[in-house]
Structure formats: structure tokens, C-alpha cells
Amino acid sequence: MKWLIACMLLLSGCVSPRVLERQGIITTAGFDKKGNLYEVGSVMLSFQTAGSSMSEVIEATNKTSKGARQDLEAQTSHDLGSGQIRVVLYGKELAEKDGIFSLTDTLQRDANIGSLVYLAVAEPSAKQVVKSKKHEDTPDIGTYLYRLIEKNLRSESLLAATLHEFIHSYYDVGKDPVLPCLSLRDDKPIIEKVALFRGDKFVGTVRLDESFYIKMLASEYNTGLKNITVSRDEVAPLLIKKKGKKVNIVMNEIRTKRKITFVSQKPTPHFRVTVKMQTEILEMSEKMKPIMQANIHVLERAIEKQMKKEIEQLLAKLKAYKTDPIGFGQIYDHSVRKLQLTPKQWDKLYQDTQIDVDVNVSILRTGTID
């Protein structure tokens, strides 16, 4: 019996080996749509015997993404392996017209691909970003994009970019996904904007400084930098010169805590957003009087007022795009008893939702000068 089992194990069930150096390792893939056909561009990394390894962009056009994959296979002597795929790009046009769910779904189903793959929208098209030759010191464009997004997620204003988070937000009622939006400057891919989605369709972008507020409201925010412009009148007691342009203040080491409370359901949904922020001042565009315990609140109030204004502007913009990346709908759904919220219902309610914003800034340090 023992030997029978041993023989069965030895003779069957062998997986075909995928030896590392035989693989053409795809680090990034970009999808566009032209008419009926998908255009796929992949960055393939192959290891070289002599010198540094090289990356190569291969392209194919087909009706389905997996069909395009077969066409790609025909173009290389290596086995294409998608196990190391780090970033998947979707062209803006594709994301706007067709939605990207069918493409993310196949990624999710593929056991070789982890759910921590980064997704991003590319402007003007995924193909152009993938074909970019400028990738700093990284060996290929895929690794560059991966590090670019990772860094900005960790320390800057990007909110979410992984496949897992996208799928999660997509299926969640009352919450819409966001993705980073890559664009080219001097042929080098950079993150300039954040793409907003409704369901799986791209609806518009916000600037990174606006995305700061989305991130602040959607999650706890730690570290990072924020530039805020306040009018002269607000900080008049602190100023030495009486005339000039607006005053710019840069805050660093920002720590925020946010609380969204559902106030009332009727007549329209009513939320109160409370943000508590602790920060330090890093830079000011103008010379000021020494900031003491007595007059620090002047600065704090001015920042609070400006921030409240900016958040309200952003919320209005999100309403105009009919997208809800912060997840008010989710809170509504959780807070109202015996309610099975549908996306349609929330779309209607969202437009009339009243959101009060309350910002509370406390400046802990004003820099090491004092």
C-alpha cells in the first residue's frame, strides 16, 4: 500500500516546471481599445548571458485579452510568465468607454497573478506609456512604474491602486474606486492626477493636491506634505509687510484623524465630517512675526478655513462626477436599518446629500528656528 501510494505520487500530478531563465517575465501590461479590438502591449524582461538584462516591448491586437496573449506568445522564444506582473495600465479611452471590469476580472481569476498588482489609467494611451524609454535607474519600465506608484502610495497623496482594492471598491455599494493616472511629460511617465471611477468606468480626474483630501477623508493619513494658500486678511496680525499676494504655507508631518457621522436620513442624507489634524510648519512664503503660543491660533484658524473651503469644493466636484470614492454611501448603508442600498438608489440620494465639514488643525511645531 505504502509503495502503491508512492508510485502514484511519483507517476502523476507533476506540474510542468517553469524554470526562471526560460521565462519571458512580463512586468507590466497595457491595454487600449481600437474599434472592436484590444491592443495589448507588454514589457517582457529576459535575462541576458552577457551584460545587463534587457526589456522588450511586444504588442498584439485581438478581440479578447487572452487571445492577444496568444498572439504575444508567437512573438517570443521564451514562455511568457505573468507571475511577476506588477503594473497593469488601461488607456484612458478604454476606461472611459468600455469600463475595465472585464479586464480586471481576468487578472483576479488568474492564480499566477497576485491581488496586489497595481492598476493605473494611462493618458493618452497605455501603449505610449509602456513604450516610454525613460525609466531612471530601474532595469525596465515595469519596475519603474511599480516603484513610482508604490512610493506615492506610501508617502504621498495616492489613495489606492491595487487590484484587490479596486475589485473591493467596485463591488462595494456606496463606494467607487480610484486609480492613479499616469501621464507623459517629456516622454517620462509621471503621476499627475488621480483617476475617478463610477463603477468601472473612468469619469474624470482630480489633481494630486485634491486627492490629498480624498485620502484624508477616506482613511487615516500619516506623513506627507501639503501646501496651502491663505489670503492675507486671515493672517494679518502675523504679517510684517501689509501688502502683497496671498501667503503660502507648507505643512509637514501631517497626522489626521477623521470621523464621519451620519446625522440624519431625512429629508436628505446628512453627514458631518470632522477632521483633526496635527502638523508642523515647514515653509512660509513670507517673513512673519515670531509665532508664539498666543498667536498660533490665528494661523490655525486661517488654515482651517481654507481647508474647509477646499474640501467643500472637492466634494462638489465629486458630486458633479457622480462618484463617491470616500464611501458616504457605505456609511449610509450601514447606518440606516433594514435597508438594502442599490447603486441606483445611492446615485439619486448622493446628489442631494448634505455634508458638513469641520476641520480642526493644531500646529505642534513651527520648525526648529525657535
Added chain:
Amino acid sequence: MMWFTKKNRVDDVAKRLAHSPDFMCRRMRCRGKIVDVLFLSNLINHDHLQQNVLAFIHEQEDVSIDQLARCLPIGAIRICETEEEMASVIRDGWAVISIEKEKRALAVNIAEKVERSLEKAETESLVLGPKMSFTESIDTNIRILRQNITDEHLVTEKITIGERNKLEVRVVYIQDVADETNVQTVKQRLSELHIDEVIDSSVLAQLLDDHAYTIFPQYLLTELPDRLAYSLMKGRIGIFVDRSPTVIICPTTFFSFFETTEDIYLRWTMSTILRAVRMLGIFASIFLSPLYVAVITYHYEVIPSALLLTIGESRSRVPFPPVIEALFLEFMIELLREAGARLPTKVGQTMGIVGGIVLGQAAVDAGFTSNVLIIIVALSALGSFTAPSYEMGATIRILRFPIILLAALWGLVGIFIGVSLLLIHLLKLTSLGRPYLSPIYPFRLADMKYAFMRLPIKFYSERPKTNRPKNSRRFSWREAMKRKDLDE
């Protein structure tokens, strides 16, 4: 008639000694009696013979066996009745004094045994602690042990084994500490041995094994007196074998092969960390190369992106599949080790340099192996050498090979199959009938402090339960926990 008997006795003894050319019969005439002194000249101390035997007999007024037995200035004497008995004591280096007309003969011990002087331990080296090691003479070894343990309950029981080549074996234990059943098992197994000869204690250990078909050693072999003394005091049993410098310690557990006496000599913080380092090194030694094979062959997804290029580039030069590459390098390291062990010390060192640096570098340049694998294999070889027991170190080195093969067959799943089989096997093993994987299974929480770490000494007031000591109390826990003030 009398003369005839006399002649007959010497011849008879000579015949029993297979007519050895060094067999001598010194015939003297003292006080009108013929006295024969029989001995093997290669085995005895000649000064001793002349001064204390021959000269002494000459000076005696009355020459008889009884008189000599009373007066001879020699510690070990015995009366022999038969020729067979005489021959056997002569073979041990005694001299037999036979007087005409007397049926009995007197045997005196004037043997001179050859032995080397006491030296530093070679196979188990320590930085701290006593350096003396056992030698090939059982008498010296017992003497060393008695110097180490002055406990009145120390028992050194003598058992003779070997049907042709007789061998003295001593079972040593502390009577009121060691478990009765364990002692009985050892004695029974020794007395039930039917074998012509046993060369060394390591052979005896194999003969006493619970399981012959296993890769794991079941008895600890040591040449350190302090290690033996420590084990005895904790309730284990030692077996001395004559002509062998290593002592068998039993029963053992898997974890006792990773302990050294240095763990006790060092302060507890250091020895806990060092023991952890050792365990980690051994774990890495078994699993690093199989992991490499599995990951490169099947699971390239798990390689971190920062390492992907380095590994990929060094692999791209190698024409073989990863498993062949790994086996080749492992084989090379084993070859180096074996060559180093067979060669004299000075040549051995050169071997190490030639093998390690030249061959390794050349293998990479020639595209036989990848850089990454060289590091992995060197690390795992290093890890296996940290095992304090030579036998366990060898076991671990061999254990790698089947797991590499499993990794090549089924990847990570294969490694887990290997680990599972290994665990099942270890769970089934016993040493002297006692579970091998104690204190993990059967679970004994109190023994964890002996197996995996070292705490301050006051926590060791109980002997390990794994040894089933008759008396588990070492000292009073309450006294030890008291704070001692200077002015008390």
C-alpha cells in the same frame, strides 16, 4: 611423576596461548623447590617482575603459594586452579607463579598497558570549560569519571561482551537518580548481545540502537568527561567501552544533539542566543538549497523584484536545470569535506582553500553554477557544521539530498511532503524506548527550558522529566529564589 605433571602444566598453558613466541617460563630453584614464573614478555613491566616478583621469591625463607600470596608486594593477586584460568590471566598481562607439588598457582598483576597521555578533545571543541578528554583505556576513563563525580551513589557496573575478543564494558549511572527501567534495558541489551567482537563504542552504540533503519543517531557519543558527568547527574546513563575514547550517553532526544556543555558555561543570555543561532543554522542548512531549487524551477513569482534580475542573470549562464546545478554543488562540497577529513591536517587546509575559493570561482566563471547558489550551498554547509554532534551534522548533510529531489519533483509542495515524512519518522523514533522528540511530543513544558534555551541557573531546580529521574529535585527552588544581602 611430579616432574611429569610440572612439565605438563607449562606445556598446557603454552598450548593454550597458541605457542606465542613471547611466552616465557622463568624456572628458579629456591629453598629446594622448583618455582616457575610464567608470563608473556610483551605485556608485562619487566622492572616490576624483577624487583617485586623474582627478587622477592629468592629472599623468602619459605616458598609456598600461601606464603607468597600473603607477602608479595603486589596489589592485584589471585589464585588460579586450572590451566585455562592461568592462560587467560597471562593473556591479560599477569604473571603466574607455579610451585612444584602445589596444585594451585598464584597470579600477580604486573601488566603494563600502552596508552596515550590525556589530551584536549578533538571532535568536540570548547572555548570555555575543562579541556581534558577520555582516552582509550577504560581504567583511566573510570578514574577521570570518579574525579568528576564524587557522589556516593555512582555505580560503575562491569559487563563483559564479545564472545571471542572479550571486551570490558562499564555501565555507569547515579543509583538514586537514573531510572530503573532505563538501567535494566541497557543491561539487558548488553547481556543479550551475541557477537564475536565489538571494536569501538560507536559500534556498540549501533548494536544497541532501537531502530537500525533510520538516518538519525539514537545515542550520544562524547569524549568530554564534563559532558558525561552533566548527563549522569541529570539522570542519564553512560556506557564506557574499553579501548574506546568515546562514551555512549543514553537515552537521548533529538534536541540533545544540539546542546553543548558550553551552553552551561556561558552566561544564560549568550547561550540562549547561541543555541537559537545553531538551530536556525541547521534549519537553513536543510532547507535553503531545496528552497532555491523549488523557487527557480516552479515558483518564480515569489522572488522579490529587487532580487529577480540578480538571480535571473546568474541563472541564465547555467546550462543545467536547477536541480542538477544544486546537486552538483552539494556534491562538490561533500567531496571537499570528505577529502579534508581523510587528509592530514596540513594538506587538509590547502584542500579547503583550493576547493572553496578556486573551484567555487571557477565553477561560476565556467557557467556551471550561479553565484547565488554558491552562497546558498556554502551557507548550508556552514550551518551543518554548527551541530555540536558530529553524527548529527552528518545526518543533516545527507538529509538535504532527498529534500532537494522532492523540491525538484513538486516544488514547495514537495518540500512540505518531505518535512511531513520527516516529522512522522521522528515521532516514531525512540531512544532506549523513550520518545525521541520529547519534549515536543510528548509535550513537556518544564523540559523546554532544557531543550531550547538556557535560563538563569536558579530555574533548573528540577531534573528534566524526559530522563524520568527517580529523584527529580536538584536543589530548593525557594532557597535559590531568596535574595541574598551582603550584610547577612
